[in-house]
Amino acid sequence: MQLLRSGISLRIHAIFISHVHGDHLFGLFGLLSTFGMMGRKDKLTIYAPAQLQDILNDHLKYFGEGMTFPLAVHAINTEAPEQIYENDDITVHTIPLKHRIPTSGFLFREKMPLRNLHSRLIAKYNLPPQAMVKLKNGENITLPNGDILENETVTYLPYYPRSYAYCSDTLFSEQVIEQVKNVDLLYHEATFLTDKMEVAHQTMHSTAAEAATVAREANVKHLLIGHFSSRYKCDELFLQEAQPVFPHTAIAKELATFEIPLIPLKPT
Ligand SMILES: [Zn+2]
Numbered sequence: 001m002q003l004l005r006s007g008i009s010l011r012i013h014a015i016f017i018s019h020v021h022g023d024h025l026f027g028l029f030g031l032l033s034t035f036g037m038m039g040r041k042d043k044l045t046i047y048a049p050a051q052l053q054d055i056l057n058d059h060l061k062y063f064g065e066g067m068t069f070p071l072a073v074h075a076i077n078t079e080a081p082e083q084i085y086e087n088d089d090i091t092v093h094t095i096p097l098k099h100r101i102p103t104s105g106f107l108f109r110e111k112m113p114l115r116n117l118h119s120r121l122i123a124k125y126n127l128p129p130q131a132m133v134k135l136k137n138g139e140n141i142t143l144p145n146g147d148i149l150e151n152e153t154v155t156y157l158p159y160y161p162r163s164y165a166y167c168s169d170t171l172f173s174e175q176v177i178e179q180v181k182n183v184d185l186l187y188h189e190a191t192f193l194t195d196k197m198e199v200a201h202q203t204m205h206s207t208a209a210e211a212a213t214v215a216r217e218a219n220v221k222h223l224l225i226g227h228f229s230s231r232y233k234c235d236e237l238f239l240q241e242a243q244p245v246f247p248h249t250a251i252a253k254e255l256a257t258f259e260i261p262l263i264p265l266k267p268t
Contacts, residue, residue: 003031006255010038014085016092017048018168019078019103020055029059036066043070047084047092049102050075078102081179095179097170099204105168107179110161112138118267121154156267162260165220168227171201172210177218184260186215187252190225193232193241208238212245222260226252 003010015031018024028046035044046052053073060067076084076094085092088111095105114136122132131141141149165180168189180186190212191205200207206214208225215223223246225238232238235251242249250258 001030002027002255004034010035011042013042013044015044015046015048016085016106016166017046017052018097018105018166019049019099019101020051021101021169024168025052025055029063032059032071033063033066036068040069043072045072045074047074047076047106049078049104051102076104078104081107093179095165095167095176097167097176098173099169099171103169105170105176106166107183108164108166110163112161113158115151115155116158116267118154118156125149125154157265159262159264162262164260167214169205171204172206172214177214180214180218180220182219182221184221185224185258186218186220186222187224187226188214189227190238190242191227191229193237196229196231208241209245212242212249215246215249221248222258223249224252224258225249 015028017028032044046056053075056071056073060071074084076082078094078096080096081093083091083093090111091109093107093109095107097103097105115138117132117135125143127135127141134141135149135151135155138151138155140151143149163183164185164187165183166187167176167180168187169191170176170189176188188211189206190208190210191203192200192207194207194209197207200210205227211225212223223242225242228235228238235253239249239251252258
């Protein structure tokens with residue numbers, strides 16, 4: 001229902017699930033049912049820890065009658081980072097997390113774009129089309145007189161590829177810091193405040209200060225925090241704890257959109 005309200009297209013072909021705790025999973029069953037009622041035909045792949053397969057098998061035993069489309073579960077390794085998905089535009093890697101059951105975050109990266117050519121320089125060298133394709137792919141080329149034409153001198157990146165890391169649920173983890181270095185946007189859970197540090201660690205969750213520390217140490221551009229425990233009555237408390245550690249922190253509110261702007265680079 002929230003997905004329909006969000007206006008996001010339902011032409012989804014991949015779903016990434018971090019772990020099989022109910023608050024990260026229950027929405028899936030309604031979504032599968034909606035897809036069935038819409039008469040979906042396209043294959044859907046769910047990337048999730050292996051336990052999801054059993055849960056889905058049980059679910060489909062009772063509620064699978066209206067399934068109109070192929071459904072596959074790709075069991076992910078939650079112990080070591082690996083690339084699990086790729087299309088023309090992006091790659092997705094797992095981020096092993098430390099929680100009470102096998103859990104993985106996800107790192108979404110845009111692929112490096114083809115390089116743009118400086119048109120005045122290209123005209124100067126009078127290059128054939130094959131050479132231009134090589135240059136766009138970032139390669140150097142050899143000119144007819146044997147000189148090497150260095151890629152950087154005649155091309156430039158049209159924009160920096162963008163990145164987004166999703167980390168929920170987890171204890172504070174140095175390994176996560178390593179993996180999310182310099183991402184444009186990091187979502188990191190912050191279930192508790194420092195006043196409940198002990199409960200946070202027992203239940204294998206993070207505090208707002210710990211989430212902000214991950215963001216600061218990883219030098220990310222923006223941090224989103226969420227997954228707040230209902231024992232706190234005011235979300236602002238989480239911002240008040242996180243922002244002194246990492247100022248570019250915002251709260252992940254339901255149905256809010258956070259855009260990572262694509263910044264065009266000018267030829268130099
Ligand atoms: Zn959990």
